[in-house]
Amino acid sequence: MQDRPTKDHAHKLSVAPMMDWTDRHCRFFHRLMTRRAMLYTEMVTAPAVIHGPKPRLLDYSDAEHPIALQLGGSDPRELAQATAIARDWHYDEINLNVGCPSDRVQSGCFGAVLMERPALVADCVAAMIGESAVPVTVKCRIGVDDQLPEQILPDFIDRVSRAGVRHFVIHARKAWLQGLSPKENREIPPLDYALVQQIKRDFPDLTICINGGVTTLAQARDLLALGLDGVMIGRAAYHDPASVLIGADALWGEDHAPDPVAVVRAMHPYIAAHLGQGGRLHQITRHMLGLFTGRPGARHWRRTLSEGASRDGAGLDLLDRALDQVRLAA
Structure with a gap:
């Protein structure tokens, strides 16, 4: 930083x-x-x-x-x-x-x-x-x-x-x-x-x-x-x-404009640490549902996280599956 x-x-x-x-x-x-x-x-x-x-x-x-x-x-x-x-x-x-x-x-x-x-x-x-x-x-x-x-x-x-x-x-x-x-x-x-x-x-x-x-x-x-x-x-x-x-x-006057996909990847270590401390995936991903608003794959991104992130054992693999939906739709 x-x-x-x-x-x-x-x-x-x-x-x-x-x-x-x-x-x-x-x-x-x-x-x-x-x-x-x-x-x-x-x-x-x-x-x-x-x-x-x-x-x-x-x-x-x-x-x-x-x-x-x-x-x-x-x-x-x-x-x-x-x-x-x-x-x-x-x-x-x-x-x-x-x-x-x-x-x-x-x-x-x-x-x-x-x-x-x-x-x-x-x-x-x-x-x-x-x-x-x-x-x-x-x-x-x-x-x-x-x-x-x-x-x-x-x-x-x-x-x-x-x-x-x-x-x-x-x-x-x-x-x-x-x-x-x-x-x-x-x-x-x-x-x-x-x-x-x-x-x-x-x-x-x-x-x-x-x-x-x-x-x-x-x-x-x-x-x-x-x-x-x-x-x-x-x-x-x-x-x-x-x-x-x-x-x-x-x-x-600063040129800082990361791609949303890169933002998701940058969240991985933070989410992994949260899960390692006993946290739940949805506590973080509920704030990420709108990241791809207006972009191809946004609906699948939201659905995958909304339906799966609160389930027991939900982890980074679910986040990656949701991101795959965005990449496939692009």
């Missing part, structure tokens, strides 16, 4: 934190396709870090750098304690979730509901910064419920930046905390890219990245050309990782 990319380099493109998806196996797989993009953990709550099994929650492979830990919470003391614990894991960034609209998150008074409490968010990030050796960043929405984003978002960014945050990832949709499911909150509220662009103009010294509705590298390039500092891509990077991540390093 080459020298570790810096956090500044990683801002141009990042893969969103996604619950049940962006675990350490997913991130290792994604890193084989892009050396530069920032990868985010699934959200981990501050109480879980404090009281839970820390290695299981925080461990990752050194190959995953640059990598950000996303924390959830609304108690400054708990967030500070969790940030202090995470120092020993040497993440490149600590991110506070101020964007998730799920009922479970709301009941804990964190996530998107914190858009209504900018003073509390400022207290939280100040406490985190006091315990962090790396940048503390915020991922937020443009507003929630009946808030007027063009009024509340500039105030939110101003208050939180004065507490020390220099980097915001803004999901360019409101979140409706009542009446819409998390899935609907990713799709129904209209996107307002223009507002995020205005935030960048109003706060030129801050790093402003945009999230929401971006599905291709071409879209990411267009948004960067408008003056935004970075683009975060979520589900498209998971479901069609080759299209989004292979070739992404060209954003940094």
Whole structure:
């Protein structure tokens, strides 16, 4: 692995934190396709870090750098304690979730509901910064419920930046905390890219990245050309990782674009080590199902892994059979 990319380099493109998806196996797989993009953990709550099994929650492979830990919470003391614990894991960034609209998150008074409490968010990030050796960043929405984003978002960014945050990832949709499911909150509220662009103009010294509705590298390039500092891509990077991540390093002027078949082969040692430690094949291959999306043999690849990887004894021979289906169809 080459020298570790810096956090500044990683801002141009990042893969969103996604619950049940962006675990350490997913991130290792994604890193084989892009050396530069920032990868985010699934959200981990501050109480879980404090009281839970820390290695299981925080461990990752050194190959995953640059990598950000996303924390959830609304108690400054708990967030500070969790940030202090995470120092020993040497993440490149600590991110506070101020964007998730799920009922479970709301009941804990964190996530998107914190858009209504900018003073509390400022207290939280100040406490985190006091315990962090790396940048503390915020991922937020443009507003929630009946808030007027063009009024509340500039105030939110101003208050939180004065507490020390220099980097915001803004999901360019409101979140409706009542009446819409998390899935609907990713799709129904209209996107307002223009507002995020205005935030960048109003706060030129801050790093402003945009999230929401971006599905291709071409879209990411267009948004960067408008003056935004970075683009975060979520589900498209998971479901069609080759299209989004292979070739992404060209954003940094680098020619790193491995063939998807080579990516599968590069996963072999990692999978073998996982199996040797008692792991199951499907724990890794479930993240690889979309690798050949839109390419000949994709359906057979998905079927072979979906039907066989969870069976007892499934191993690298099954992965090789699935890959043979792709090569035969090419």
